[in-house]
Amino acid sequence: MSDVPTFLLDGEPVPFVPGQTIIQAALAAGHYIPHLCYHPEFKPHGSCRVCMVRVNGHMAPSCTTPARAGSEVQNRTEELDELRRTLVQMLFVEGNHFCPSCEKSGNCLLQAVAYEQGVLAMDLDYLFPNRPVDGSHPDLLLDFNRCILCELCVRASAEVDGKHVFALAGRGVTKHLIVDAESGRLADTDIAVTDKAVQVCPVGV
Numbered sequence: 001m002s003d004v005p006t007f008l009l010d011g012e013p014v015p016f017v018p019g020q021t022i023i024q025a026a027l028a029a030g031h032y033i034p035h036l037c038y039h040p041e042f043k044p045h046g047s048c049r050v051c052m053v054r055v056n057g058h059m060a061p062s063c064t065t066p067a068r069a070g071s072e073v074q075n076r077t078e079e080l081d082e083l084r085r086t087l088v089q090m091l092f093v094e095g096n097h098f099c100p101s102c103e104k105s106g107n108c109l110l111q112a113v114a115y116e117q118g119v120l121a122m123d124l125d126y127l128f129p130n131r132p133v134d135g136s137h138p139d140l141l142l143d144f145n146r147c148i149l150c151e152l153c154v155r156a157s158a159e160v161d162g163k164h165v166f167a168l169a170g171r172g173v174t175k176h177l178i179v180d181a182e183s184g185r186l187a188d189t190d191i192a193v194t195d196k197a198v199q200v201c202p203v204g205v
């Protein structure tokens, strides 16, 4: 008998290495759990809630919850997918996502999760927030309209690039990405095109 511990994901056994989270083990075993702010190279911080599952009946983010032997995890249920559809729609209406004109279209995680979840039209009203575009940098255009607040650029800039170019400000619906310079302009930072913070954005910011 194998000593590899397993948990059940929608009834199927998933092996894991102790220390792995549910989403890490699931993805490694070829099972998809929808997610937005999880990235394999960064410590999860569980902000988007799209990866929520039920673990032994309790709601938990699969990106921050450790895999445990014998757990019963539900992922693809109508209840959880409905929650994901609502979260994805909230991101669409709280920002300005004009997919047809975005160069990240076709390679965008928000778009991919929306398609996967069958979100083709919004049940919520668009807020059309007034968000700026920063064209101050000679090599980079920063479009705040597309931000989904995953904080990957914040984390990458601090942890990998060692520059702290980005931060989040505000709370709730007013929470937004800022450039951490006195002027607030990208040109007044030492960001470079090759920075991890630039590469890691899952949408088109």
Ligand code: FES
Binding pocket: 034, 035, 036, 037, 038, 045, 046, 047, 048, 049, 050, 051, 052, 061, 062, 063, 064
């Ligand atoms: Fe788990 Fe975002 S991927 S909370």
